[in-house]
Amino acid sequence: MRVLVTGGAGYIGSHVVKLLGERGYEVITYDNLSTGHEWAVLYGKLIRADLGDRETLRRVFREFRPQAVMHFAAHIVVPESVRDPLKYYRNNVVNTLQLLETMEEFGVKDFIFSSSAAVYGIPEKIPVPETAPLKPINPYGETKATVERILRDLSRAGTGFRYISLRYFNVAGADPEGRIGFAYPDPTHLIIRAVKTAKGELERLEIFGTDYPTPDGTCIRDFIHVTDLAEAHLLALKYLLETGRSEIFNCGYGHGYSVLEVIRAVKKVTGRDFPVVEAPRRPGDPPVLVAENRKIRERLGWHPRYDDLEFIVRTAWEWEKRT
Secondary structure, rough: OOEEOOOOOOOHHHHHHHHHHHHOOOEEEEEEEOOHHHHHOOEEEEOOOOOOOOHHHHHHHHHHOOOEEEEEEOOOOOHHHHHOHHHHHHHHHHHHHHHHHHHHHHHEEEEEEEHHHHHOOOOOOOOOOOOOOOOOOOOHHHHHHHHHHHHOOOOOOOOEEEEEEEEEEEEEOOOOOOOOOOOOOOOOOOOHHHHHHHOOOOOEEEEEEOOOOOOOOOOOEEEEHHHHHHHHHHHHHHHHHHHOOEEEEEEEEOOHHHHHHHHHHHHHHHOOOEEEEEEEOOOOOOOOEEEOOOOHHHHHHHOOOOOOOOHHHHHHHHHHHHH
């Protein structure tokens, strides 16, 4: 089966491309390499181009004739989305519309979308079910929620289009085989920043808020290993092809760790101490964000292999030492 992967040179997309290639799929990656890397694409061909380039996109569809599309290409930095919302709406929404129009032109019906728990904003219920209202509190979350609404409407238009939207919680770790991993120029994710601080690349690690209504006062997040998340994408594609039903699934382990628990795990795994500085809360950070994951387990048969904080940290640390 031929699968087009947009953003397949990035952190999550490259892990999905690796798994697709290992499972025998014919894969082509479409990525402008603004944050992705050519070395991260381990299988198939890489087309270096922007989704805004309609003619190149049409040429790829015409020549490769994909049977399904997995869409990862997006800007993802929340603070930047607040400073420059038009950049996010242009890339995350307008370019996605162009991709969907091109799919429609070439008769491609199956679509896997990289969404985010950011669509929930500050949820009222924990763990958060897929039925929770969409109340994003930043432009990044708004762009993901907007695309989800477009996908919903398109699936109801009678054209045969169907999709699965995967709402990621806190993705972390690196390929257990050590072949690929994260490579952000200015990372914002806690575990990545923590291992970089342990390595000495960053002077100190800031934690934002120690007065939340949680056991140790710091935020609690649901961390999911990137390889388990990649597996969810392949299961989602299989489900879509077999059932033809459009669905939305949370991608998380269903339990969380606090910021301080993560820091302790990083110090234990790396064997290194490093300075941690308390900083004020960031606006809009929910105290707890944990997925209700019963639906993805039951419908897709998803059984995560790496639900272990120290393992997640260890793969991140091993990758960081290589870079």
